Structure formats: structure tokens, C-alpha cells
Amino acid sequence: MISPVRDEARFIDAAIDSMAAQTVRPTAWVIVNDGSTDHTAAMARTRAAELDFITVVDKPDRGHRHVGSGVIEAFNFGLSASPIADWDYIIKLDADITYGPRYIELMLAEFTREHRLAAVSGRVFRPEPGGDVEERKSADMVCGPFKFYRRAAFEAIGGFEQTLQWDGIDIHRARMTGWRTYNIANLEARIHHHRLMGSSQVSIVHGRMRWGRGIHFMGYHPAYAVASGLYRMRDWPYVVGGLLIIAGYFRAAAQGAKRYPDPEFRANLRRWQLRQLAALPRSAFSAARRHLVGVRHSP
Structure with missing residues (x-):
């Protein structure tokens, strides 16, 4: 599991709390500090000292946000620092989301049920004063903030491309190579996105x-x-x-x-x-x- 983060001090504690509460925890979670100028890195390191599955690595600062390709540049930096030989699944996880304690358990159940499943997610909602508002996606899409991939499928599509629309290109490459992707409507698999999609x-x-x-x-x-x-x-x-x-x-x-x-x-x-x-x-x-x-x- 890899999280590229840049100036996420407002959200990262809640994101880590969601992961720490999971019924199935990740083998390893590499948080890539991508040139943060706030307290993101310090907060992540404090939590890493509490949770033995978290590692924080610092990527050299490019000096600015780079839409699309920048997040994958940071993800790939984390991937090169990760023990992926031991992983059956590869996850790209943002730091501005929260989710329920059975989220990973439910995703793993989908992979067990569907052997040609490349990637899966829950559905994304934005918390509002009047209640959750869904960030609608078609049934075959997987949410960009929590890309949960079977490793074999991730390698079959060549990983994420460092380019614009990387999180649409990967889904169509999966289709082209005979894999399935989808999201599920289970209430316990809701993802709360704290930024507007x-x-x-x-x-x-x-x-x-x-x-x-x-x-x-x-x-x-x-x-x-x-x-x-x-x-x-x-x-x-x-x-x-x-x-x-x-x-x-x-x-x-x-x-x-x-x-x-x-x-x-x-x-x-x-x-x-x-x-x-x-x-x-x-x-x-x-x-x-x-x-x-x-x-x-x-x-």
C-alpha cells in the first residue's frame, strides 16, 4: 500500500485512524512525503512510531504540484521503496479519505469471489451538513483515491502511467487485457472523500x-x-x-x-x-x- 502525500496535514490523522481500525490491516503501508511544506511528514512519522506497518519516505521536492503525473511519480517512488515481492495486492491510497473498519476485508472478499477482478473499490461520498452526497461513477469504475489492485493485474497493465488521466487509462487497459473492474454499493464499503472530486x-x-x-x-x-x-x-x-x-x-x-x-x-x-x-x-x-x-x- 502506497500513499503519495503533499500538504495533507488537515486529513492525514483521520486517514491513518481509518487504516489502524481495519479488521484486516495491510502488510506494509509506505507513505511518500512528496515535498510537503506543512506538518504532514512530521504527523505521519509520529503515527508510524505507533503503528509498525507504516513507513515514511521522503521524495525530493519538485517544487510544485504536478497534476496527474506528479502523484504517480510519487507513487512510483514509493513502489521502488516497497517490499512488493511479498505483496499479493498493490494499493494506491490518498490521505484525504476515511472509510469503515471492514473496508479491506470486503475488498478481499470480492477478489476471492471474482478471479478475473483486476481492481475494486467502494463508492465515494462527500460528507455534507445534510448527509452524504455520492460522487457518482459508472459501475465499472474504481475510485482514484483508493485503487485496490490484484498484483498480477497491476503488472499485466504495466502499472499506472505517469500521465494525465492515469486513473482512467488503467481501467481501460484492464478491459483490453481481459480483466474486470467495478465498485460495490455495500454501506460498509463507503469511502468518505474530504475534497470535492x-x-x-x-x-x-x-x-x-x-x-x-x-x-x-x-x-x-x-x-x-x-x-x-x-x-x-x-x-x-x-x-x-x-x-x-x-x-x-x-x-x-x-x-x-x-x-x-x-x-x-x-x-x-x-x-x-x-x-x-x-x-x-x-x-x-x-x-x-x-x-x-x-x-x-x-x-
């Missing part, structure tokens, strides 16, 4: 535009990019956030922004996306039919 250190507007540029880089089909933006209109900031994703995508396209440098991957991704879009009318019809049958048989 798709935001940035600048602003939520900047984060949504960056999201659009990222899916353009990855190789999204234009129709799927629009569908993704429409889907995200139901998330905060409502309507506007989805429009910004679409705008970011088409702005990147108009500027001739660079794409992920694997044409076979991009072509395969687009074929998969078009199949998903083609299946939408059938899915909507089936859902409506189930609803009508339920109404017809209700007392």
Missing part, C-alpha cells in the same frame, strides 16, 4: 475545465465527452460543472492539444464508448419497463 487547488471551475482537457487527452469520442458532461450536470456545481467539462474538451480539441500517445488504445477506447452509447436506449427502455411492471403490481 474534480476540483483543483485553483478552483472548481478550473478543475472541471481540466477534467475536459483530460478526457480529450485520453482519447474520448466527442459524443461520449458530451454524454459525460451531461451526466455530470447533476453534480456540484449543478449544470455548470458539466458544461465546463464539455467546454474543456472542445477547447482542447480546437487548440490541437496533445493526445495520449497510443493510437491503438485510443481507437479501442472509442469503439468501447460507442458501444456503451448504443446500449443506452435499450438500458433506458429496460429501466422504464421494470418501473412500469413495479407500478402495475404495487398494491
Whole structure:
């Protein structure tokens, strides 16, 4: 288990508390201090002295946050310092999340049940005063803040790529190599994310535009990019956030922004996306039919 951390002093104690409370604890947890300027490293070392499975390593400071590739650069630094020869699973874990005590136990049960499962997660929620708000993902996606991989599958896809959209590229590479990925709805597997998904250190507007540029880089089909933006209109900031994703995508396209440098991957991704879009009318019809049958048989 590896956690790249940079200036996470607000969250890291709670993150470590969640891990310490697990019914199944990790063999090893390497926390990579990626140039923190606050008390993150000191807090992690204090907790490492209490918990024998935690090791803290310092990565040379690049001097700034580097979106996308920076976190994987730090992850790979931690991976090189980890005893992975003894690991059956490889986890990339953020320090701004919390989760229940059976989380790892439940994920391991999924790997036992499904032998072609590459990666799995619970579903992500943002704590709000009125209750938890789900950060919605499609059923086959695995949350980026807690990437729980079978080691054999992680190696089959070549690990995480040090690039934009690394946490979408890995999922499609798993599909291409015959592995499954999904998230589960179990209440005991809820992940509480203490930052808004798709935001940035600048602003939520900047984060949504960056999201659009990222899916353009990855190789999204234009129709799927629009569908993704429409889907995200139901998330905060409502309507506007989805429009910004679409705008970011088409702005990147108009500027001739660079794409992920694997044409076979991009072509395969687009074929998969078009199949998903083609299946939408059938899915909507089936859902409506189930609803009508339920109404017809209700007392």
C-alpha cells in the first residue's frame, strides 16, 4: 500500500485512524512525503512510531504540484521503496479519505469471489451538513483515491502511467487485457472523500475545465465527452460543472492539444464508448419497463 502525500496535514490523522481500525490491516503501508511544506511528514512519522506497518519516505521536492503525473511519480517512488515481492495486492491510497473498519476485508472478499477482478473499490461520498452526497461513477469504475489492485493485474497493465488521466487509462487497459473492474454499493464499503472530486487547488471551475482537457487527452469520442458532461450536470456545481467539462474538451480539441500517445488504445477506447452509447436506449427502455411492471403490481 502506497500513499503519495503533499500538504495533507488537515486529513492525514483521520486517514491513518481509518487504516489502524481495519479488521484486516495491510502488510506494509509506505507513505511518500512528496515535498510537503506543512506538518504532514512530521504527523505521519509520529503515527508510524505507533503503528509498525507504516513507513515514511521522503521524495525530493519538485517544487510544485504536478497534476496527474506528479502523484504517480510519487507513487512510483514509493513502489521502488516497497517490499512488493511479498505483496499479493498493490494499493494506491490518498490521505484525504476515511472509510469503515471492514473496508479491506470486503475488498478481499470480492477478489476471492471474482478471479478475473483486476481492481475494486467502494463508492465515494462527500460528507455534507445534510448527509452524504455520492460522487457518482459508472459501475465499472474504481475510485482514484483508493485503487485496490490484484498484483498480477497491476503488472499485466504495466502499472499506472505517469500521465494525465492515469486513473482512467488503467481501467481501460484492464478491459483490453481481459480483466474486470467495478465498485460495490455495500454501506460498509463507503469511502468518505474530504475534497470535492474534480476540483483543483485553483478552483472548481478550473478543475472541471481540466477534467475536459483530460478526457480529450485520453482519447474520448466527442459524443461520449458530451454524454459525460451531461451526466455530470447533476453534480456540484449543478449544470455548470458539466458544461465546463464539455467546454474543456472542445477547447482542447480546437487548440490541437496533445493526445495520449497510443493510437491503438485510443481507437479501442472509442469503439468501447460507442458501444456503451448504443446500449443506452435499450438500458433506458429496460429501466422504464421494470418501473412500469413495479407500478402495475404495487398494491
